[in-house]
Amino acid sequence: MERRLAGSMLVILALLLSLTGIALIYTASHRVFGSQLAFRQLGWLVVGLTVAAAINFLDPTIFYRFRWIFYFAGLLLLVLTLFYGHEARGGRRWLSLGYFNLQPSEPMKFFLLLVIAGISEKFESARLGGFRAFFQVTFAVIIPVLLLFLQPNLGMVLVYLVLLIGWFFLMGWRKEGLTIILFGTGLAAGMIMIIHPKIEFLQKTLETLVDGYWQLNLAIFASVLFILFFAVLAPYLRKKRIGLSGFLAVLIVGLILGALIVPHLAPYQRGRLESYIDPFSAAQTGGYSLIQSQIAIGSGGWLGKGYMEGTQSQLGFIPELWTDFIFTVAVEELGMLFATVILLGYLFLLYSLFSTAVLADGWWKFYFTTGAGIIWIFHLMIGTGMATGLTPITGLPLPFLSYGGSFMVTNWALVGLIISFNRDYS
Amino acid sequence: MINQTGDQKGFELNRRLAPLFLFLLFFILVVIFRVLYLQVGLGREFEKLSAINRITHRMVPATRGSIYDKNGRVLAGDKPMFNLIKSSARQFFEQQKIEQLSDLLELDKDFLWERARDPHRRSLVENLTDDQRIKFAENSAKFEGVMLYVQPRRVYSYGHLLGPVIGYTGEVSPEELLHRRREGLSQGDIVGKTGIEQYYDRVLRGREGLEWIETTAAGRAIRTLEKPRSIPAQRGDSLQLNIDIKLQQEVAGLFGPDSAGAVVVMEIPGGEVRTLYSHPTYDPNDFVMGDRSRIQRVFEGRLNPLMNRAVQGRYPPGSTFKLIAFMAALRSGEFTLETKFDCPGYFYSGKQRFHCWREQGHGKIDLEQALVNSCNVYFYNLARHLDYGEIVELAEAIEFSEKTGIDLPGENRSQLSSPALLAQFPRGHWTEGEEINAIIGQGYTLVTPLQQARSLAGLVSGKLITPRLVGDQSDFVRSDQQEIVSVELGQKLLTAMDRVTLEGTGFRARFDQQFQPIGPAVAGKTGTVQKTRRREGIEQPPADAWFVSAVPSVDPRYIVVVYLADAGSAARSAAPLARQIYIAMESIGYFDSSPKIRGGK
Incomplete structure (x- = not known):
């Protein structure tokens, strides 16, 4: 694809999604907020477009040169949030700034991409060894992850970690990426195995073990570390690649740890897991909105019930409809076909994004652009997956579509910088 | 332009991005199929539901x-x-609605409002009464x-x-x-x-x-x-349950309105508890019905009806503790049934004078006679000549200061007065005086009626027996369990206790007012617990009374323990009450399969 065409397509699709989003936010929220939320979102779109235009106007090398300053400013904001952030829905995630609340974890995505793209550029141009690049990228991501973990903001922690894994693949470190994915898979499988209602006896046995015999726990924990070290880390440190047995070990270690974590989970965390595994049995607690969302989607039909006509959405059975469940509204009211159109819109958006990435003149631009793509893909996965009951509920909004000021402006800022790469300096 | 990197690089980049893009494509397909599944698979049913109604x-x-x-x-x-x-528990109500509801059902407004607000x-x-239920059903749409x-x-x-x-x-x-x-x-x-x-x-x-x-x-x-x-x-x-409600009923009938006490009837060697009664008691139906005035009355009851005296009440064992002292003496090997001491009616420990309950004394008597007549002075001598460690050892063997392990919540642990126990007290230290008090069960020793039953069962059968309300103790018996006292010693104890009811302090457990034997032969021991020291001119509060027994006295099959608070002399209160229990047991048929051994000689 021609570079300019790709850039224009990116902007047009993002704009179309944003406008659709405002319409959906209106139908989702007008019973509660009237037109207030929709107008605010429109305002955020305007702000976002302005920011994008401003960034596009500037020379992108400015962002390259000052990337560390941006990064540390972002970290500072995250630290401030921990102390002065205002508390809502079980976490300190927002900074109050007079007329609006800023969610610093959103702009941090932008700043983080600037920095890790810079590290990767040095690596690609052979100014940085693979080993050091690996650790620098990891550290640059882990520090904000820790700060987000303290808030706590599980959804955003996942976004950053997925970005890290995706990054490993981008940089050609497939085995490292695979190791982490296997570990995560093992962890999840271990937890599900223990918590699944059909294998209750396993759960009971484990709980008695964990409660009664701390020595046993210690022994398991020690052997887990032992396996992890000798199967994975030791060969790695000697710069040998991890073999098949190493991958298997990682999976098993994850499995064991996952199983051991379960009895230590806080009740609400456990409730979430349970409601994901079997929403009908946990209907009283977390599974409720999950079921209602699935009912809404299931009752949408090909063409939907009509704009502003969705019974489930309109009657307020689903909380936070305009952020995490915006896809539900789309399917219930506008139908299966329209939902497919939205999904195709995202597909083309990312296609044009990746085209820009491939055509970019320089590694830093390539990595920055692709990084934005990884973040959006993950938001898309969780945002649609949760609404349809495919992934656990951890609440992530859909890019451009869902309500959220910081999110909207950050996304448009990303678009602004990415299209500014298109201006030819050669 | 395409790049400074060249075509090779472009190919490489596509290779890196392809998996990402394919993954996205794949996931979008999965979401579309999932939506289709929700609509076609479950959707039909859901569609109808969400149309006019909601499901819950x-x-x-x-x-x-x-x-x-x-x-x-x-x-x-x-x-x-x-x-x-x-x-839902946090459901919000308007006060006005609640008032309407209380008017409709003729209920207390404040009570209902309080309930409505309690999250x-x-x-x-x-x-609800039938009337209230019908009224509500007719008006349910309003609420x-x-x-x-x-x-x-x-x-x-x-x-x-x-x-x-x-x-x-x-x-x-x-x-x-x-x-x-x-x-x-x-x-x-x-x-x-x-x-x-x-x-x-x-x-x-x-x-x-x-x-x-x-x-x-x-x-x-x-x-x-x-x-x-x-x-x-x-x-x-x-x-x-192992409880025999008929016997329980008979036992409850023996208590007067203002009395307090507890009765345990336990079968050995199984440990099945046939009767576990604590007086006064309460009616659990009051709690289930939520009858507030009645519950209030239970809570304010003078003699604390909520307490299960049989497993929670801890009382000094008094002379019933002499059974343990008796066994410890024999078990040590330093004493025999014939070992004699003189009882002049008093005993000096240093300058302190201790009394026997019989002021003129019992004269020169042996160990068995001492138990039969419950002679304090003999046991004071025992305290002086027997290492107290022997008693502690035996008490540990019969798990005297452990919980009995009955299947009830809130059981209390008994405690044994001992050097170890006193060491825990701020200024406590073990003296001969303490030992003298302990050996006749008047010191810091405290025991629950159920523990009394378990201890006696252990002493006469030589095995630890766990009282059970459900099932028997076969699940609890350890195969490696050792005999805590020999069968031979248990027989000696039974013979002595048989004499207690035949000619000693417990005869009212076996003979009626006309001194005619009635009911089965029984091996027992009285215990009267004075709550204050005897002093001139001060009226004593009535003593607590114990009667612990094994029945029949040959090959006993039941342990019966009676505890009566403020009942005075055990010989006159607890022992005759125990007799009534044996008679009730006999009439229900408890002794039918065992050889009839009548009470008299």
């Missing part, structure tokens, strides 16, 4: 398992009870958020008789929810609160079911749905 779920309460006595009589069963509950309770009104709920209600057929033993049920408290969250309890569930109901709650409770119902916008149920699947409620398991 409701819990189907499980019926609690029944409790039977040893002969299969129902002690606790269930009847349907109609309650009003909130649709930890779902239940609003328990046990959104209030539901009629049929719940099995516990009925205790024998009311007061089993009070603290069987316990009662009630709505789960926030604390219990927290501690027992792993059992899948939720707000509004009914759980056992004390006694058997609490101890065996998991057995009895069963599993709550869940059904999906379709309701109108106003929240009225229209029908139960096939899909999503309902989970049927599972009835709790039934429980058969």
Whole structure:
């Protein structure tokens, strides 16, 4: 694809999604907020477009040169949030700034991409060894992850970690990426195995073990570390690649740890897991909105019930409809076909994004652009997956579509910088 | 332009990005198929539901398992009870609505309002009368958020008789929810609160079911749905107690209105508890019915009816402790039944003078006579000449200061006065005076009536026996269990205790007022516990009375322990009461299969 065409397509699709989003936010929220939320979102779109235009106007090398300053400013904001952030829905995630609340974890995505793209550029141009690049990228991501973990903001922690894994693949470190994915898979499988209602006896046995015999726990924990070290880390440190047995070990270690974590989970965390595994049995607690969302989607039909006509959405059975469940509204009211159109819109958006990435003149631009793509893909996965009951509920909004000021402006800022790469300096 | 990097690089980049893009494509397809599945697979049903109605779920309460006595009589069963509950514990109500509701049902306004606002309770009104139920049903549309709920209600057929033993049920408290969250309890569930109901709650409770119902916008149920699947409620398991309610009834009849005490009848060697009675007692039905004035009365009861004296009350054992001293002396090998001491009626330890209960003394008597006549001075001498460690050792062997392990919550541990115990007290130290007090059961030793039964069972049978209300102790017997005292010594104890009721302090346990033997031959021991030192001019409060016994005295099959608070001399109070129990046991047929041994010589 021609570079300019790709850039224009990116902007047009993002704009179309944003406008659709405002319409959906209106139908989702007008019973509660009237037109207030929709107008605010429109305002955020305007702000976002302005920011994008401003960034596009500037020379992108400015962002390259000052990337560390941006990064540390972002970290500072995250630290401030921990102390002065205002508390809502079980976490300190927002900074109050007079007329609006800023969610610093959103702009941090932008700043983080600037920095890790810079590290990767040095690596690609052979100014940085693979080993050091690996650790620098990891550290640059882990520090904000820790700060987000303290808030706590599980959804955003996942976004950053997925970005890290995706990054490993981008940089050609497939085995490292695979190791982490296997570990995560093992962890999840271990937890599900223990918590699944059909294998209750396993759960009971484990709980008695964990409660009664701390020595046993210690022994398991020690052997887990032992396996992890000798199967994975030791060969790695000697710069040998991890073999098949190493991958298997990682999976098993994850499995064991996952199983051991379960009895230590806080009740609400456990409730979430349970409601994901079997929403009908946990209907009283977390599974409720999950079921209602699935009912809404299931009752949408090909063409939907009509704009502003969705019974489930309109009657307020689903909380936070305009952020995490915006896809539900789309399917219930506008139908299966329209939902497919939205999904195709995202597909083309990312296609044009990746085209820009491939055509970019320089590694830093390539990595920055692709990084934005990884973040959006993950938001898309969780945002649609949760609404349809495919992934656990951890609440992530859909890019451009869902309500959220910081999110909207950050996304448009990303678009602004990415299209500014298109201006030819050669 | 394409790049400074060249075509090779472009190919490489595509290779890196391809997996990402393919993954995205794949995921979007998965989402589309999932939406299709929701619409075609489950959608048909959902579509109808969401069109006009909403679906919701409701819990189907499980019926609690029944409790039977040893002969299969129902002690606790269930009847349907109609309650009003909130649709959720935090449901918001306008005060005006609640007032309307209280007017309609003729209930106390403040009470109802308090219930309506309590975020930890779902239940609003328990046990509606038929009249109230019909009135509510006719007007239910007016009261959104209030539901009629049929719940099995516990009925205790024998009311007061089993009070603290069987316990009662009630709505789960926030604390219990927290501690027992792993059992899948939720707000509004009914759980056992004390006694058997609490101890065996998991057995009895069963599993709550869940059904999906379709309701109108106003929240009225229209029908139960096939899909999503309902989970049927599972009835709790039934429980058969070892208690013989008939004997329990006879025993309860022996207590006067203002008395307090406890009775334990335990079968050996199985440990089955046939009677466990604490007086005064309460009617668990009052708690289940939520009858506030009656519950109030129970709580304010002068003699604390809530307490299960048999397992929670700790009292000095008095002379019944001489049984342990007697056995410890024989077991040490330093004393025989013929070892003699002189009893002039008093005893000096340093300058302190200790009395025998018989002022003129018992003269020169041997160990067996000392037990038969409950001679204090003999045992003071024993205290002086026997290492107290022997007593501690025997007490440890029969697990005197452990819980008995009965299947009831809230059991108290007995304690033995010993150098180790006194060392825990701020200024306590072990002296001969303490030892003298301890050996006649007047020191710091405290024992529950149930522990008395267990100790005596251990002494006469040579084995540790765990009292059980459900099942026997076969599950608890350790195969490596050693004999704690030899059978031979147990026989000596029984012979001496037989003489206690034949010619000693416990004769009223065997003879009626005309000195005619009545009931089975019994081996027993009295214990009278003075609560203050004897002093001139001060009226003593009445003593507590014990009677511990094994019956029949040859090959005993039952341990019977009687404790009476403020009853005065045990010989005149506890012993004759015990006799009444033996007679009741005999008439029910407890001794039918054993050879008849009549009381007299």
